[in-house]
Amino acid sequence: MAYTFEHLKQQCQQEWDAYIQHDFVRQLGEGRLAPESFRHYLKQDYLFLIQFARAFALAAYKSTTLDDLRHAKAGLSAIVDLELGLHIQYCKEWGISEQELQALPEARATLAYTRYVLDTGNRGDLLDLHVALAPCLVGYGEIANWLNTRAQTLRGEQNPYDAWIGMYESAEFQEAMHAEIDWLNCELADVTPRRFERLGRIFSDATRLEIDFWAMGLELRQ
Numbered sequence: 001m002a003y004t005f006e007h008l009k010q011q012c013q014q015e016w017d018a019y020i021q022h023d024f025v026r027q028l029g030e031g032r033l034a035p036e037s038f039r040h041y042l043k044q045d046y047l048f049l050i051q052f053a054r055a056f057a058l059a060a061y062k063s064t065t066l067d068d069l070r071h072a073k074a075g076l077s078a079i080v081d082l083e084l085g086l087h088i089q090y091c092k093e094w095g096i097s098e099q100e101l102q103a104l105p106e107a108r109a110t111l112a113y114t115r116y117v118l119d120t121g122n123r124g125d126l127l128d129l130h131v132a133l134a135p136c137l138v139g140y141g142e143i144a145n146w147l148n149t150r151a152q153t154l155r156g157e158q159n160p161y162d163a164w165i166g167m168y169e170s171a172e173f174q175e176a177m178h179a180e181i182d183w184l185n186c187e188l189a190d191v192t193p194r195r196f197e198r199l200g201r202i203f204s205d206a207t208r209l210e211i212d213f214w215a216m217g218l219e220l221r222q
């Protein structure tokens with residue numbers, strides 16, 4: 001049987017739904033998330049993005065084909081040249097200066113998640129690393145789409161978090177998500193059941209760590 005990305009989700013459907021439909025996400029969509037929670041999340045997400053960039057650098061190191069090398073390089077450039085700049089700008093609009101960002105200590109949830117991804121990539125191969133990254137890349141795109149299906153979601157000026165949803169429903173992000181799913185489907189097609197079981201563990205671990213990232217924001221955990 002050929003495995004697909006869909007199977008990775010199915011083998012931890014409960015965790016996946018708890019991540020996509022988390023209270024943080026619902027409250028953000030309904031425009032009733034506490035601003036302190038959103039600010040705390042934004043600050044930690046800056047630290048997350050720096051480690052995320054390192055993960056793409058690791059993906060370059062783990063690449064053995066020119067195509068994979070180009071893919072990793074494009075991901076690293078997108079984060080360093082584009083996403084981090086946008087994030088710093090967005091933080092400013094929420095009253096968080098670049099100076100403040102640079103001095104932040106990492107919350108435990110940020111440490112746990114990012115170092116888990118880096119360790120998984122270090123000890124495994126490129127597929128292990130991509131599976132650990134998939135909840136970030138695919139999850140946020142799916143979250144934006146899920147929010148857009150909900151009648152309770154507020155869009156436009158009435159929601160202070162509208163721009164956040166806009167970022168992840170954007171054509172660029174949705175394309176990156178689909179490219180990631182295609183890459184994974186291609187690689188998963190010929191793995192053995194034993195390998196799939198190990199990959200499933202990585203995927204569900206990373207999903208649980210994304211849930212903790214939301215909880216960190218919601219509960220202002222350090």
Ligand SMILES: Cc1ncc(CO)c(N)n1
Nearest residue numbers: 045048135136137140213
């Ligand atoms: C924690 C987290 N996961 C995923 C993304 C999407 O890139 C993000 N910015 N932050």
